[in-house]
Amino acid sequence: MIKQKSAIAVVSGVAMLILVGPNALAQQGNQLFPQASEKSQTSSQKHSARPKQTIKPAQKHTSKQDLASRAAMAQATNPGIAKKPHQLVLQVNSNEPAMMNLALNNATNVAQYYRDLGEPVSIEVVTFGPGLHMLREDTSPVKPRIEVLAMSNPEISFKACGNTQDNMRKAENKDINLIAQATVVKSGVVRVMELQEQGWSYVKP
Numbered sequence: 518m519i520k521q522k523s524a525i526a527v528v529s530g531v532a533m534l535i536l537v538g539p540n541a542l543a544q545q546g547n548q549l550f551p552q553a554s555e556k557s558q559t560s561s562q563k564h565s566a567r568p569k570q571t572i573k574p575a576q577k578h579t580s581k582q583d584l585a586s587r588a589a590m591a592q593a594t595n596p597g598i599a600k601k602p603h604q605l606v607l608q609v610n611s612n613e614p615a616m617m618n619l620a621l622n623n624a625t626n627v628a629q630y631y632r633d634l635g636e637p638v639s640i641e642v643v644t645f646g647p648g649l650h651m652l653r654e655d656t657s658p659v660k661p662r663i664e665v666l667a668m669s670n671p672e673i674s675f676k677a678c679g680n681t682q683d684n685m686r687k688a689e690n691k692d693i694n695l696i697a698q699a700t701v702v703k704s705g706v707v708r709v710m711e712l713q714e715q716g717w718s719y720v721k722p
Contacts, residue, residue: 602637603627604717608709611722612647614658619722620651621662628670638672641712645678645705649685652677652699660696667698674698678705 605627607620624640631638642651650656652675657663666673677699685693695701702708713719 600636602639603631604712604715605638605640606709606712606717606719607640607642608705608719608721609642609644609648609651610646610705612650616722617648617651617659618662621659621666623720623722624673625666625670628672640673641676641708641717642673643676643678643702643705643708643712645681648705649677649681649693651675652695654694654696657696663696663698674700676700676702676705676708678708679703681705 605624607624609617609620611617620642624642627640628638644651651659652663654660663675667675675696675698677695679701680703682693682695682701709719
């Protein structure tokens with residue numbers, strides 16, 4: 518009989534716990550540990566009282582491409598900034614047509630390259646020694662090509678060595694006439710040297 522009463526009491530207690538729910542347990546816990554409850558409430562109030570931190574967006578790093586684009590736009594919007602001209606001297610001291618044509622090929626390609634970029638360029642073809650035949654009116658194997666080239670490429674000029682011209686005049690006992698596109702300089706070698714001293718790039722075919 519006593520056992521039956523105990524079992525009934527246990528079942529009744531469990532039923533009460535289910536009906537009352539976790540809120541009653543929480544209240545009982547607060548009653549048993551009042552200090553812990555007060556601390557938790559105070560902590561939650563402190564957290565809620567703290568101002569919210571604003572997360573700043575990450576700064577974007579400027580890429581090399583962006584810098585190049587800005588420089589190009591600055592160049593376009595400020596025409597007062599002049600680009601440094603490219604300068605090339607080509608030496609011809611051979612009477613071989615292949616060498617003469619090679620020099621003309623190089624001059625044409627360089628002129629076209631910088632024309633496409635919109636950058637200034639100056640090119641001089643300097644002849645001396647046997648290479649003077651390139652600019653002689655009577656012996657030049659590339660005369661027709663130079664005439665056409667000069668009309669479409671004003672940045673290319675042709676220089677003839679005056680010392681070589683004098684020596685040929687003496688050797689052949691006649692005037693050595695040059696094509697219309699040629700300009701005489703005192704010495705072809707000195708001309709090449711002086712242009713290099715001024716910072717011109719030098720190429721020999």
